[in-house]
Amino acid sequence: MALKNFKFNVLEKNNFSRIGLIETHRGNINTPAFMPVGTQATVKACFIDDIIKTNSEIILSNTYHLMIRPGVERIIEAGGLHKFMNCKLPILTDSGGFQVMSLSKLNKIDKEKGAIFNSHIDGKKIILSPEESIRVQKGLDSDIVMIMDECPKKTIDYKLINKSMNLSLYWAQRSKDAFGSNPHKALFGIVQGGLFKDLRIKSLSELTKIGFDGYALGGLAVGESQNEMFNVLDDIKHFMPEDKPRYLMGVGTPSDILGAVKRGIDMFDCVLPSRSGRTGLAFTWKGRINIKNAKYKNDNQPIDINCSNLNLNKYSKNYLNHLFNTNEILASMLLTLHNINFYQELMSSIRQNIKNGTFDQFHDQYIDKL
DSSP: OOOOOOEEEEEEEETTEEEEEEEETTEEEEESEEEOBOTTSSOTTOOHHHHHHTTOOOEEEEHHHHHHTTOHHHHHHTTSHHHHHTOOSOEEEEOSHHHHHHTSEEEEEETTTEEEEEOTTTOOEEEEOHHHHHHHHHHHTOSEEEOOOOOOOSOOOHHHHHHHHHHHHHHHHHHHHHHOOOTTSEEEEEEOOTTOHHHHHHHHHHHHHHOOSEEEEOSOSSSOOHHHHHHHHHHHTTTSOTTSOEEETTOOOHHHHHHHHHTTOOEEEOSHHHHHHHHTEEEETTEEEETTSGGGTTOOSBSOTTOOGGGGGGSBHHHHHHHHHTTOHHHHHHHHHHHHHHHHHHHHHHHHHHHHTOHHHHHHHHTTTO
16 A cells, blocks of 8 residues: 655644644644653653653654664664654654763764764764754664754854854755655754744745745754743744744743744643653643642542543542652553643644634633643
8 A cells, every 4th residue: 555645734724723634644733732742752751652642643753762762773772763653653763963062072063074062871972964853764664754953052153053053954955855755754844043033934934945845943942931932933933834834843831832822832741741750740721730749648639630631530639649759650641641741731722722713812822831
């Protein structure tokens, strides 16, 4: 049977917010979509089958981490990332640029060679070029591949951001050349430019000339305020291609997502629901709660009495409080699953309100609550 080609269509619009459908040969993705993060070929503390039951339709994995451990050759021998981790969902892999900036001991950025750095695990010297990043992602057999870019730390140094943005454009072309042609997979460009409107617009303009299957916004979620992030989205929302998915990388909180959807974003990923789940922080429609707080010791109600999915409402706040305060592994499992399920409930509600033409009211109701 012939594989389905990658395709994206916008189905509904409500001002700048929009509902879309991404079609891949591994399944469809309704947008706006949230991608749980499976950093090392696993969404921490969760079975992949339970992730699917939360109505997650795509997950993200990390090129940087997987190339270091267990190594792409080992995953290729296992039949690719999907078989390796027993995941039938589509997978997006990032290029590794952000982790090079945030985790590794970076030696230098070389225009031709790429990022030269030492592994944060064993100190081994690694050179990650655009071509190598694409080779690794092809070996992983991911469905959406990201170009190699330089993700600078937050700065108001215009010259530095301009230089970095131009380097990312050079690497974008090399990534596109290395990717070649594969209609069954997608290659996304990454818009850089920091907090500067003219650089963001130039980056996007040059990327669209190269031509990609989707466009991501990088260089955010690196310490800027929410208002600064929203300003970047406002600056560029009029220029983003209408017929391609728009991905805001590494974002974010529920209110970040609401504000970004209002400005036309289609795709999100963030470690927040899983990381928070491991530390006792639960996301709810009434706001966040710290389940380790003593006030929940005698609270025999579930976190969300209306949630019937995965039997999550069978567990009381009292019980979860006990699990966390005794360092039981089940605590992380249950609360991570709750948080990812909540995020998917949020995305479903967002899509329904866009369809109903009521998204702006929904946004205003929850933007300061979640």
